[in-house]
Amino acid sequence: MSAEGLLPRARGSAEVPAATGETVVETVGLTRRFTVREGVRRRQVSAVEDLTVRIGAGEAVGYIGANGAGKSTTIKMLAGILVPTAGTVRTCGLRPVKDRRRLARQIGVVFGQRSQLWWDLPVWESLRILAAIHALPAARRRARTDELVERLEMAEFWSVPVRQLSLGQRMRAEIAAALLHSPRLVILDEPTIGLDVLSKQRLREFLVEERAAYGTTLLLTTHDMGDVARLCERVLVIDHGRLAFDGALAGLAGAAGADRVLVVDLAEPAADLEVAGVVAARHLGSEGRGLRQRLAFDAEATTAARVLAAVSALVEVVDFRVEEPDIEDVVRRLYAATRHPPDAPAARRS
Amino acid sequence: MRVTVRVYWLLLAAGFRRQATYRLAALSGLVTNVTFGLLKVAVLLGAVRAAGGEVGGYDVAQMSTYIWLSQAMLGSVNFWGASEFAERIKDGQVAVDFLRPLDVQAATVTVEVGQGLFAFLPRGVPQLAIGGLVVGMTWPRSVVLVVLGVVSLLMAVVISAATVYLVATAGFWLVETRGVQLVYMVASGFLAGLFVPISLFPRWLELVAQATPCPSMLMYPVTILADRVDVAGACVLLAVQGFWLVVVGGAGQVLTRAGRRRLEIQGG
Numbered sequence: 001m002s003a004e005g006l007l008p009r010a011r012g013s014a015e016v017p018a019a020t021g022e023t024v025v026e027t028v029g030l031t032r033r034f035t036v037r038e039g040v041r042r043r044q045v046s047a048v049e050d051l052t053v054r055i056g057a058g059e060a061v062g063y064i065g066a067n068g069a070g071k072s073t074t075i076k077m078l079a080g081i082l083v084p085t086a087g088t089v090r091t092c093g094l095r096p097v098k099d100r101r102r103l104a105r106q107i108g109v110v111f112g113q114r115s116q117l118w119w120d121l122p123v124w125e126s127l128r129i130l131a132a133i134h135a136l137p138a139a140r141r142r143a144r145t146d147e148l149v150e151r152l153e154m155a156e157f158w159s160v161p162v163r164q165l166s167l168g169q170r171m172r173a174e175i176a177a178a179l180l181h182s183p184r185l186v187i188l189d190e191p192t193i194g195l196d197v198l199s200k201q202r203l204r205e206f207l208v209e210e211r212a213a214y215g216t217t218l219l220l221t222t223h224d225m226g227d228v229a230r231l232c233e234r235v236l237v238i239d240h241g242r243l244a245f246d247g248a249l250a251g252l253a254g255a256a257g258a259d260r261v262l263v264v265d266l267a268e269p270a271a272d273l274e275v276a277g278v279v280a281a282r283h284l285g286s287e288g289r290g291l292r293q294r295l296a297f298d299a300e301a302t303t304a305a306r307v308l309a310a311v312s313a314l315v316e317v318v319d320f321r322v323e324e325p326d327i328e329d330v331v332r333r334l335y336a337a338t339r340h341p342p343d344a345p346a347a348r349r350s
Numbered sequence: 351m352r353v354t355v356r357v358y359w360l361l362l363a364a365g366f367r368r369q370a371t372y373r374l375a376a377l378s379g380l381v382t383n384v385t386f387g388l389l390k391v392a393v394l395l396g397a398v399r400a401a402g403g404e405v406g407g408y409d410v411a412q413m414s415t416y417i418w419l420s421q422a423m424l425g426s427v428n429f430w431g432a433s434e435f436a437e438r439i440k441d442g443q444v445a446v447d448f449l450r451p452l453d454v455q456a457a458t459v460t461v462e463v464g465q466g467l468f469a470f471l472p473r474g475v476p477q478l479a480i481g482g483l484v485v486g487m488t489w490p491r492s493v494v495l496v497v498l499g500v501v502s503l504l505m506a507v508v509i510s511a512a513t514v515y516l517v518a519t520a521g522f523w524l525v526e527t528r529g530v531q532l533v534y535m536v537a538s539g540f541l542a543g544l545f546v547p548i549s550l551f552p553r554w555l556e557l558v559a560q561a562t563p564c565p566s567m568l569m570y571p572v573t574i575l576a577d578r579v580d581v582a583g584a585c586v587l588l589a590v591q592g593f594w595l596v597v598v599g600g601a602g603q604v605l606t607r608a609g610r611r612r613l614e615i616q617g618g
Contacts, residue, residue: 034614074444079448079449081445081448081613082613082614083610083611083613097610099393100448101451101452101453102451103451104451104452105451107449109449111445113445114442114443114445114446115443115446116449116450118364118368119368120367120368120371120372121364121367121368121371125367128360129357129360129361129364132356132357132360133357133450133452134451135357158566161371174421197587265415267532
């Protein structure tokens, strides 16, 4: 791992394509603290601390961090739902709390855990009300609705009351509801949570198309590395309310060692496999006297097939699987690396 | 402006329609209201007859109108104090309300009013029919009074929704608002004249009731429609309702603004 990769908070670093044009999100020293009551005692907990970040028009940004790291709190402040304790925030050039209603016309927000649809009414009726709320002219409403119905494949459940939809259907309807007024900035909080692989894939494809067609700025929080990998060019990692990383996804993998892992089961116990000379992979660990071994490899540098071939050249493999880096893992390693950097003592600014 | 009217019209219709999906609930509400209506008939009409045909100015027909009209309004005005908005603050769903380019109070109250108006169909109309057929009711002497009475009735539904919204805003400060709701539940129906007309209260208690918006939610429209006031008297009652609408509406605006600064969205 290079020392360079250990320099987080590389704001505006070379890895990040400098966002051109307008700024859509800008925060300076954004802070939000909550008071927690423990019996009679009160304690201040910082959910977001001194967050300074800029997102340009058209960017796609993944905002990741462990549970309780401050992701949702940030989003709520960007959307004007939550009042910051300190610092400033501008979203689409507006002050979110003061200009809430004007801002609401320019952003679309999906909270994976909450619904903006009318539970008891059919999907079409919710969208009709939302179109009126956003004052869409009839022609535009029809065109946009038709487009969303087709691209999100909503025809089959268009007249079904929301409470009867499956989770996958409801998420599609939620996305349609948030994007109906063609917002400049779309904020998605855990949009794929609980969805099956196919539904996730569909949703991601839709978002990619939407960006390509309208240049929409995208900010999403997720626990799913797949979401980030397929949708985002830039990643922000938040840890205990502070920005721990800002850069390209590849850079994050470099900084945190987000390698894929090949797990092989061998026919016979063997010593720790050493394939580094042949292929860019390193031995992580062995179980059962070497019957099962784990090898990490950088997906950018080599492929699972090559690593497997290198291993097969040495020993007989009876079974194998490939583990994808999971986001928690990446973040955990990033934290570990930035807190205890082996050769860059004061890498983490705090 | 036209756009705004259309939005609120759609929200009103949405409230109306969503309530229409709960037919069984409407039916059970109706059964409950009719049961209590008959109970009130037994007690109050008994009192009128025992007093020689008149109590506090109410004869049998007027008392019957009072009983059945007040029962008929129960589906449309909220004396429970609980509301969807209170729930939404509690579970954080209110975040979505603040994400819309709408006045949160106006939008919430509008949907609530839409639901209340729908309830007149399955719960209001049948009770008036039952009251009219079984006991007999009196009606205002003029069409003007009927119109004023209906306007007063609609104002009652709006004032009730706006007041319950006010109760719900306590949730911005308190995590659990059931206590506030309970106080409202105990006091509001009584002070609104749900159990006995407030003119039968002792004078001091009647003054207490009049110092609250509660009679505007029930007593005043019933007073007009039970033919107990003339046009001038009806206009005074409507003015009082207008006053309370401004008070609870304004308080709702202030508390929404203040509460927003306090709002911590619950549940992540």
